[in-house]
Amino acid sequence: MEQKSDTFLANAATAMNDTAAAQRRDIMAAFTPIIRQQSIDGFSSYEPTRKHLKRVRQHTLNHLAHYLAEFETQALANGNHVHFARTPQELNSTVLDICQQHSARRIAKGKSMVTEETGLTAELEKAGLQVIETDLGEYIVQQAGETPSHIVGPALHKSADDVRQLFLDIHPLGERELEHTSDMVAEAREVLRTHFLQAEVGIIGANALIAENGYAMLVTNEGNGDLCANLPPVLVICTTIDRVLPRAEDATAMLRLLVRSATGQPQTCYTSFYSGPRRAQDQDGPVEVHIVLLDNERSDILDSEYRGILECLRCGACLNHCPIYQSVGGHAYGWVYQGPMGSVLTPLLTSLEQSAALPNACTACGRCEEVCPADIPLPAMLRDLRAREYTEKLTPARWRFGIAAHAWLAQRPRLYHSLSGIAVKLLRLLGRRKGYLRHLPFAGGWSSQRDFPAPQAATFMQQLHDKQRRERQRHEH
């Protein structure tokens, strides 16, 4: 997928100027946290499960080479073909090879952020294959020529009217109303059913890989992933090396947090574990199964201070609770992953230079860390990335100068206090009539959007010193 994170600020401005879309984001921002909270409130083991899962994930990542090798051994014993890909290009060409070996023309694809990351669909289409996304949200954005705006709900940026018009335009089904959402869902079901039945290859992602038995876990509500996994004669599972868990019970324990955090449900409608191609006793299922395991920088992340981001469950809770995501929406982030997790992951998977704006898209409110079921210190990681931007000189020179000047001053407390005292006095003086200032010197960008309230009193340190002086005097009397 083409990356546009370097124009984050412009993307954000465009998104915020679209009033109707902003209203839809406001509605989502209001109700998604409520749904999650209700679900967590009804699950009294949330906190201990979170701690348990953290230990399991850390243990697995500490011994990833061991568990990945164990998964591979078991998956091969189950009759799968296991492939490794270092880069997105390697994954794409591996999958294309598989499709071409089977002279496939039609591909039914389930939701997979990994294949969004590698741009697989575009690559297969370039080779003349017809690839249809079958998750309803993914189908909508694919047909609209857009990209997902949310890792869980890819089309939540679109209104029902948008979808209605889209379906009327693209499905040659004659006169019809599509009045209700259920009519649109029924139409997509009808259209996609034919595709499922005709596809020669199914492509899905995996939410977890189980080392002890070589199964891949797939979680969906629609059942589209399972149709992709069961109907076409060839199945390709694309996922990343960090999805391994030691035991099957770890995967179901993880689901308790993942599903509640993502959609507020206690359990998704379909949770399936697939071991490989059809067995002698099977009446259906793929004849051949390939598992493609992508690295794409993850082994480097594993060896860095950002290892914790590999514990991400892809639940989307940090997006739903992030004031920046809520304001600017997912497309502003300019790549596959959005919100706080995207602002950490995108620079690590692509380059900090290309995505320098993302770690700064943070108010440091800490809500993301608070709601993250994997307990990932997202604000600290974002802060570290900002610090790296500074040391790698990616931060604009003006900012760097400001930060350096502040650091210099902060190391000279006396000078700092007297200068800040003068500045506060000056601001009080300038803002005394209205109680606020329209423009701030050296912070034109900040005050272009809001007024600065004039300080009401002296600086904190001055007030503290005054208080201490008064108390001393009282004691002396």
Added chain:
Amino acid sequence: MSTEARSAIFARLQTASAEATANDILRESWALGHAPYPPLPCENTEQAFLTNVLSNRGTVDHAQDRSAAVKAIGRYLYTHYRTQRFVAGNDPRLAAMPWRDAGLLPRFGTVEVGEPLTVGFARLGVAELGATVSWTGKGNPSANNLLAEHHITLVDSADIVATSEDAWPRIQADMERIGRPRGINFVAGPSSTADIEGQLVCGAHGPRAWHVIVIGKLPKDALANALATTADK
């Protein structure tokens, strides 16, 4: 390419992984223990199962024995489709059901496009999840879970367990007996989507309705209580 990629990836992972022998790792993983016990909506496992199936937008019924189950299926088929026909997997437990008691006409095998009703026999019910669990195979072609409009699942009350931690050893025991099945499917509701404006619609790609019939002994009033609890919500 893949072999080369594999070696390169494993070489990177080895450097990034902690140094430990397989035994150390095993010991460490044992020390992780199990996930904390998840809360159930009530003490009774069967009632908790029924309650959670209902909260997952499934519908439920109870039958004392196989003959009553057949009649319950008959009622469901009549109410929804005015039919006696449906498709069932080649599960010996389904084959042994007294279908004639309700004048039903099952076709055993894999569902074909356009056939609206399937009946399956789950291997387990998991109360914590409100889910039934079955494995793919002759007795349960995966298409039967996915392609029908209405999917009816039978489960023996003795096969209802409290949590997924209780389910895995049972699944494991079966695997030792019959080998690893191709698919282990936890179903917890009719297929659904909220991809358009967050509005929930049932019947996205799979069945629009999911009906669970528990066969065998249930604690007194378990079904009535489960229905009452969910009606309150």
